[in-house]
Amino acid sequence: MAxxxxxxxxxxxxxxxxxxxxxxxxxxxxxxxxxxKINHKFFAQWPVHKHVFPEVANxxxxxxxxxxxxxxxxxxxxxxxxxxx
Numbered sequence: 157m158a159x160x161x162x163x164x165x166x167x168x169x170x171x172x173x174x175x176x177x178x179x180x181x182x183x184x185x186x187x188x189x190x191x192x193k194i195n196h197k198f199f200a201q202w203p204v205h206k207h208v209f210p211e212v213a214n215x216x217x218x219x220x221x222x223x224x225x226x227x228x229x230x231x232x233x234x235x236x237x238x239x240x241x
Contacts, residue, residue, distance in 0.1 A: 162236060170197060171240055187238075195234055204230045 163171065174194050181187045205215045205226045212218055218226060 163240065167198070167202060170201065171237070191234070191238060194237060198237060199230070199233075204233055 161168065177193070178190060181190050203215065205212060205218060208226050208229045209218065209222055212222070
């Protein structure tokens with residue numbers, strides 16, 4: 157049985173669309189310019205706060221504790237994005 161994917165089909169499509177650019181960085185193994193691009197595209201479409209606190213429509217409406225939780229979740233999600241392929 158195949159392992160469970162953490163991405164939705166739409167998220168996987170976005171990540172796969174970035175593979176040609178990812179491959180450009182492979183020879184140098186310096187992805188420092190690539191990760192911000194993929195993170196920006198991914199989080200623009202799927203904001204972390206909406207996953208963590210779906211009842212909060214606007215990120216500006218989060219309280220301090222919620223903001224901390226979102227920061228932790230975003231850090232984890234960025235880590236997952238760097239190992240998805």
